[in-house]
Amino acid sequence: MGVAVKIRGLVKKFGNFAAVNGLNLDIEEGEIFGLLGPNGSGKSTTLLIIATVYKPTEGDVEVHGHSVTKSPDEVRRLVGIAFQEPKALWVDNPYELLVWHAMVVGYSFLDARRAVREIMEELEIWEHRGKLFSELSGGTRKKVEIAKLFLQKPKVAIFDEPTAQLDVTTRHKVWDMIEALKEERRTIIVATNDMAEADRLSDRLGIIYKGNLKALGTPAELKDRIPAGDVMEFSIEGQAGEHLLAALSRALNTERVNLTNGTLKVYVNRAEEKVAVAIETLSKMGVKVRSVSIKEPTLDDVFFYFTGAQLREGR
Ligand SMILES: Nc1ncnc2c1ncn2[C@@H]1O[C@H](COP(=O)(O)OP(=O)(O)OP(=O)(O)O)[C@@H](O)[C@H]1O
Numbered sequence: 001m002g003v004a005v006k007i008r009g010l011v012k013k014f015g016n017f018a019a020v021n022g023l024n025l026d027i028e029e030g031e032i033f034g035l036l037g038p039n040g041s042g043k044s045t046t047l048l049i050i051a052t053v054y055k056p057t058e059g060d061v062e063v064h065g066h067s068v069t070k071s072p073d074e075v076r077r078l079v080g081i082a083f084q085e086p087k088a089l090w091v092d093n094p095y096e097l098l099v100w101h102a103m104v105v106g107y108s109f110l111d112a113r114r115a116v117r118e119i120m121e122e123l124e125i126w127e128h129r130g131k132l133f134s135e136l137s138g139g140t141r142k143k144v145e146i147a148k149l150f151l152q153k154p155k156v157a158i159f160d161e162p163t164a165q166l167d168v169t170t171r172h173k174v175w176d177m178i179e180a181l182k183e184e185r186r187t188i189i190v191a192t193n194d195m196a197e198a199d200r201l202s203d204r205l206g207i208i209y210k211g212n213l214k215a216l217g218t219p220a221e222l223k224d225r226i227p228a229g230d231v232m233e234f235s236i237e238g239q240a241g242e243h244l245l246a247a248l249s250r251a252l253n254t255e256r257v258n259l260t261n262g263t264l265k266v267y268v269n270r271a272e273e274k275v276a277v278a279i280e281t282l283s284k285m286g287v288k289v290r291s292v293s294i295k296e297p298t299l300d301d302v303f304f305y306f307t308g309a310q311l312r313e314g315r
């Protein structure tokens, strides 16, 4: 599989402020790519450039080989975007809006009406079809916005915070629908601040911070890159002194070992490979282990780590 979206030296300035600041990134054909980053880090700006809504200040983006600066019309045929903030066009009820959108992306009038009804029923917004856009709840507006992409099924589908504001049942449904789009060999980009969503959906993740890429990899790879990000927790019986902590620290090659109220915590990488050595060391020193648990870092921890915040203690 090739590269679907190739971002090179991308800069976007608003006045003197660089919202995107020299971004390089390849998004592979057929993957679900999660874009993470703190508020204001440039996620939406980047997506709007890929979708040709904004022009780059410097650098370029190619979508299946077509440049957003040189051939934006070609790019528009390949890309669809569901905006973070849904806006109504001049057509102001959801049904008309979606039928109009479906026809713009190539459906016949009859097919458009059939497909729109189907998707509105699936997202449980059919009953709202005749309301004014301005009367819709936030979640319903969001559903109308993402419905556009499920109708269009573009080669590159961009979802900017697809499930913000959606109830938990609909969130799961939308995740399933996004995965079904991938099965139809679409490339999908999802910007999100929801770590559960990113973890569940993404084949690979990019974390951007102040308009620059800070980390790139699969969720599992990024979790492994946090130094001593796993915690092994032992509930122990008997005396344990400094010499025990020192022995563990040596055996497991980690500085971070601590004991409070009979709970021993050891911070390592790849805990699953080290737990046996830890238990052996403890038993050699005459310490009885009552229970063991391993906690891997969550994507929250990954996010904190790569955006410069501290890992939470006491996990
Ligand atoms: N049209 C604009 N004019 C001026 N500044 C803008 C404009 N659009 C975005 N910005 C600024 O660019 C920066 C990046 O914004 P962007 O919307 O890309 O962030 P984001 O990562 O999507 O954040 P969020 O998580 O809040 O959606 C912000 O500081 C924002 O204020």
Ligand SMILES: [Mg+2]
Pocket (backbone or CB within 6 Å): 043, 044, 045, 084, 160, 191
């Ligand atoms: Mg945004």
